[in-house]
Amino acid sequence: MSQGDTGMRYPITLERLDDRTVMATCPTVPEIMTAGKDESDALDMALDAALTVFCAMMDDNEDIPLPSDIDPDAPFIELPPMAVVKLAIYQGMRDQGVSQLKMAARLHTDPKSVRRLLDLYHRSKWDHLEMALEALGYRAVVRVEPSPIYPGFFGGKVKERVVG
Secondary structure, three states, X not given: OOOOOOOOEEEOEEEEEEOOEEEEEOOOOOOOEEEEOOHHHHHHHHHHHHHHHHHHHHHOOOOOOOOOOOOOOOOXXXXXXXXXXXXXXXXXXXXXXXXXXXXXXXXXXXXXXXXXXXXXXXXXXXXXXXHHXXXXXXXXXXXXXXXXXXOOOOOOOOOOOOOO
16 A cells, blocks of 8 residues: 555646646546645645545545655655555455454454544554554554654754664
């Protein structure tokens, strides 16, 4: 479900419609179409639109489209880590023919808990997500990297620490 080491990044096409409106569309997922007052706002709206579209796709029992290659200078949206894990669980269940009822049995819980686990807007506990991944034969791998938006504690300088 991931796109190599880059998470789930989807390319976004931005088009200025007038002085106050920028339209955002996604060539990979045509259902993602929204607008904002500027490019930053349009990208924020595109991320929310993507999550909404993926929720609808899960409700309709459809495959989640994988991200396509992105030009390094092109705008994109990146799904939050929890959404990536939830989509991987959903797609894994779909690929393996595991219903929500069967998943509930594997996790020794009720189907309502599985529905919440798959809800992209619900803050699930990481240990529950990890258990669901494990029940499907997967595991999560986490990578932390400097943010291009917030320089972090070291003011943008990456400080390497050697352990052991």
